[in-house]
Amino acid sequence: MRRPAPARTGHLSHARVIRAPPPGGTVWTVATTTLVKGARATRSTIAIKLAMAVSGFVFIGFVLAHMYGNLKAFAGHDSFNEYAEHLRTIGEPILPESGLLWILRLGLVASLVVHVSAAVWLWRRAQSARTVKYEVTKRRHSSLSSRTMRWGGLTILVFLVWHLLNFSIVKVNPAGGATNDPYNLLVDTFDVWWMSLIYLIAMGALAMHLHHGTWSALQTLGLTGTASARSRAKTAGWIVAVVVAGGYSLVPLGVLFGVITK
Amino acid sequence: MNLTLKIWRQPHATAEGAMHTYAVGDISEDMSFLEMLDVLNEQLLGQDEEPIAFDHDCREGICGSCNLMIDGQAHGPEVTTSCQLHMRSFKDGDEITVEPWRSDAFPVIKDLMVDRSAFDRIIQAGGYISANTGSAPEANSVPVPRDQATRAFNMATCIGCGACVAACPNGSASLFMGAKITQLGLLPQGQPERDSRVVGMVGQHDHEGFGGCTNIGECTAACPKEIPLDVISQLNKDLRTAIRNGH
Numbered sequence: 462m463r464r465p466a467p468a469r470t471g472h473l474s475h476a477r478v479i480r481a482p483p484p485g486g487t488v489w490t491v492a493t494t495t496l497v498k499g500a501r502a503t504r505s506t507i508a509i510k511l512a513m514a515v516s517g518f519v520f521i522g523f524v525l526a527h528m529y530g531n532l533k534a535f536a537g538h539d540s541f542n543e544y545a546e547h548l549r550t551i552g553e554p555i556l557p558e559s560g561l562l563w564i565l566r567l568g569l570v571a572s573l574v575v576h577v578s579a580a581v582w583l584w585r586r587a588q589s590a591r592t593v594k595y596e597v598t599k600r601r602h603s604s605l606s607s608r609t610m611r612w613g614g615l616t617i618l619v620f621l622v623w624h625l626l627n628f629s630i631v632k633v634n635p636a637g638g639a640t641n642d643p644y645n646l647l648v649d650t651f652d653v654w655w656m657s658l659i660y661l662i663a664m665g666a667l668a669m670h671l672h673h674g675t676w677s678a679l680q681t682l683g684l685t686g687t688a689s690a691r692s693r694a695k696t697a698g699w700i701v702a703v704v705v706a707g708g709y710s711l712v713p714l715g716v717l718f719g720v721i722t723k
Numbered sequence: 724m725n726l727t728l729k730i731w732r733q734p735h736a737t738a739e740g741a742m743h744t745y746a747v748g749d750i751s752e753d754m755s756f757l758e759m760l761d762v763l764n765e766q767l768l769g770q771d772e773e774p775i776a777f778d779h780d781c782r783e784g785i786c787g788s789c790n791l792m793i794d795g796q797a798h799g800p801e802v803t804t805s806c807q808l809h810m811r812s813f814k815d816g817d818e819i820t821v822e823p824w825r826s827d828a829f830p831v832i833k834d835l836m837v838d839r840s841a842f843d844r845i846i847q848a849g850g851y852i853s854a855n856t857g858s859a860p861e862a863n864s865v866p867v868p869r870d871q872a873t874r875a876f877n878m879a880t881c882i883g884c885g886a887c888v889a890a891c892p893n894g895s896a897s898l899f900m901g902a903k904i905t906q907l908g909l910l911p912q913g914q915p916e917r918d919s920r921v922v923g924m925v926g927q928h929d930h931e932g933f934g935g936c937t938n939i940g941e942c943t944a945a946c947p948k949e950i951p952l953d954v955i956s957q958l959n960k961d962l963r964t965a966i967r968n969g970h
């Protein structure tokens with residue numbers, strides 16, 4: 462067999478024959494794969510994952526706080542509306558009206574941009590890492606939630622757009638009533654059964670995302686270096702998922718079952 | 724037993740490949756999977772056909788070259804290498820699909836053989852310790868606590884087979900890197916180059932085109948040496964520390 466002289470482009474590089482000679486032919490393709498020089502930790506796939514984990518934790522903090530607010534619906538009309546009002550006046554007079562709310566909003570939007578861009582980047586990277594697919598795959602050792610992070614995340618994103626239109630930016634009352642009273646808007650919305658269903662499905666997607674996401678973020682941060690720490694992180698995933706999705710779902714269920722009324 | 728095999732055939736790296744179906748008979752359940760393929764190749768030679776190229780060397784589970792995706796599982800249904808997988812794990816009449824590792828960083832050379840030199844380059848980029856040559860130092864001058872030594876040894880059992888990459892839906896080599904990072908990170912000799920090691924290895928990994936890890940866990944289930952997921956946490960932690968130290 463004839464072998465070409467390896468192409469040398471520097472002392473750290475070497476050549477690799479990626480093409481065997483076609484039967485009877487003499488054409489060779491040589492790919493030179495070099496060793497990376499001056500690699501940067503901050504430019505690595507793991508750095509992207511760290512950004513994803515941190516932004517994910519910002520979301521977890523937010524959804525827990527937001528859930529606490531929602532559960533005020535069980536305390537009645539005035540209590541819920543006072544809380545909504547209070548969010549706008551915290552920090553006054555040091556901060557202008559809605560000042561803290563805007564700081565939180567900006568933080569959340571920044572986290573969302575980071576989280577979603579990292580997700581898209583990793584998604585594309587994974588796709589180009591295996592361009593020829595297997596004929597048969599058996600994935601028996603991973604959770605369904607771990608394998609649906611991307612589509613599940615997109616579901617949450619779509620839901621988020623609707624949710625903001627519904628209650629915040631535009632305020633849409635599917636029952637056709639007034640939109641200037643947060644509590645009444647909430648009850649009107651969930652009185653429409655399919656609206657409640659959309660919210661409950663979104664909470665299912667969120668539960669799955671958090672089930673894997675919580676443990677995954679802890680692992681990405683390097684906090685699961687032993688078998689017991691790993692199993693604790695997985696338990697944490699279950700707890701966060703059940704508490705968050707369960708807590709949010711209580712409100713539409715409360716309206717459907719007539720516990721929360723106008 | 725009699726089996727139907729569906730096997731990926733590809734004449735060379737840039738040629739088109741396809742699945743081909745073969746029948747083999749008279750397979751003993753004491754044969755290894757590779758011995759079963761040997762029987763098939765004898766049969767193909769007898770028919771003047773090109774035998775199926777597959778990688779192997781030690782046939783005792785230590786070299787890591789016998790990479791086969793068997794029925795959608797790296798190294799097949801048991802936690803072992805393809806050479807240590809026995810035909811008793813299959814039944815008479817089974818149809819078995821055999822494919823090469825699918826990873827753009829491991830290009831197919833021929834049929835079921837892939838080029839795993841990307842792993843060599845990841846090791847070259849930092850997966851070592853630098854030691855002066857000359858007379859060997861006194862072995863007991865650097866004490867290593869026993870549990871640390873044992874754990875380091877367990878991580879050193881990685882044979883670089885690439886099953887973790889093959890099984891990972893993202894095509895990431897994090898388990899492979901994590902095993903080396905954890906092994907050397909547990910030993911005093913591994914400390915001086917600790918930051919540059921992780922940065923170099925991860926940089927090379929990304930450059931080779933492996934995917935990013937999303938902690939799905941298929942790698943550790945496919946690993947014939949049962950390298951645990953903890954090593955990926957250690958890898959991430961070492962990289963985070965390297966960022967903090969200004970790398």
Ligand code: HEM
Pocket residue numbers: 510511513514515516517518520521524573576577580607610611613614615617618670671673674675677678679681682936937938939
């Ligand atoms: C807006 C659309 C979203 C998309 C497209 C998305 C997508 C993803 C993807 C692809 C991952 C990586 C999978 C992995 O690391 O295993 C991930 C991780 C994560 N996501 Fe999301 N997500 C979204 C929203 C959210 C929300 C609203 C939350 C919190 C309530 C969240 C919390 C997390 C956490 C904690 C992680 C783990 C980070 C890590 O593994 O390092 N995500 N997300």
Ligand code: SF4
Pocket residue numbers: 787880881882883884885886887888898899902942945946947948949950
């Ligand atoms: S970590 Fe396991 S699966 Fe991956 S290369 Fe090493 S021995 Fe093979």
Ligand code: FES
Pocket residue numbers: 778779780781782783784785786787788789804805806807
């Ligand atoms: S041939 Fe060496 S591990 Fe299988």
